Amino acid sequence: MKGIVFDIDDTLYCRQDMLVQAAEKVLGVKVGDWREFIRIFYEKSDINMAALESGEITTREINGWRYNETFRLMGLPYDDGDGVLAADAYLELQSHMFISEDMKKALDAFAADKETVLAILTAGESKHQRNKVTMLGLNKWFSDENVIVTGEAGFPKPDVRLFRLMEERLGLSPDELWMIGDNYDKDITGAINSGWHSLWINRRGLPSPEIKPDIEVLTDEELIKALKGLLDL
Numbered sequence: 001m002k003g004i005v006f007d008i009d010d011t012l013y014c015r016q017d018m019l020v021q022a023a024e025k026v027l028g029v030k031v032g033d034w035r036e037f038i039r040i041f042y043e044k045s046d047i048n049m050a051a052l053e054s055g056e057i058t059t060r061e062i063n064g065w066r067y068n069e070t071f072r073l074m075g076l077p078y079d080d081g082d083g084v085l086a087a088d089a090y091l092e093l094q095s096h097m098f099i100s101e102d103m104k105k106a107l108d109a110f111a112a113d114k115e116t117v118l119a120i121l122t123a124g125e126s127k128h129q130r131n132k133v134t135m136l137g138l139n140k141w142f143s144d145e146n147v148i149v150t151g152e153a154g155f156p157k158p159d160v161r162l163f164r165l166m167e168e169r170l171g172l173s174p175d176e177l178w179m180i181g182d183n184y185d186k187d188i189t190g191a192i193n194s195g196w197h198s199l200w201i202n203r204r205g206l207p208s209p210e211i212k213p214d215i216e217v218l219t220d221e222e223l224i225k226a227l228k229g230l231l232d233l
């Protein structure tokens with residue numbers, strides 16, 4: 001048996017484009033270097049994650065703050081209210097988000113394989129992340145009990161206890177599990193420290209880390225190919 005555990009954001013679907021689009025819509029200007037924009041936004045995303053998971057602040061508030069900080073550091077013209085407006089625009093774009101046809105096919109293939117169990121390990125506020133599962137139609141491949149949201153579990157990524165919780169949930173041992181994610185420090189470090197296999201989606205082409213995942217891919221094409229490879233293991 002093997003368990004394939006997916007992160008959601010920038011793993012099952014690509015949210016980077018939507019984050020940039022929402023900012024450009026509100027500011028009325030191009031953000032310039034979008035990779036740098038995403039880098040800063042994600043760096044800021046790590047700062048208040050605990051308060052978000054505990055419900056102290058809302059996803060809207062935190063995204064508004066992340067946007068304002070990113071605007072400031074990028075030297076973009078903005079008013080204090082723009083961050084929250086961009087967060088709202090992003091939410092609106094998210095309501096139209098979808099997963100690619102290639103990813104759907106890959107999930108279909110896993111779902112048809114009796115030796116594979118599919119699961120999700122995602123960081124954030126429970127309601128917000130579970131809404132995404134519904135909006136993306138992920139219930140077709142992932143049963144509710146195989147979805148763990150950090151906001152419900154009480155441990156943040158990359159806490160090993162979160163990964164142990166998933167092992168328990170699926171009844172599988174660490175060497176039977178694969179973590180598929182885009183965030184090296186959260187998804188991949190957690191998996192490696194837990195004795196899991198890992199596949200890192202390094203879409204932004206970050207420098208190769210010292211402790212390597214089993215598989216590293218740079219593009220969505222490579223990701224789909226790598227997932228097919230996992231099916232044959």
Ligand SMILES: [Mg+2]
Nearest residue numbers: 007009010182
């Ligand atoms: Mg992610």
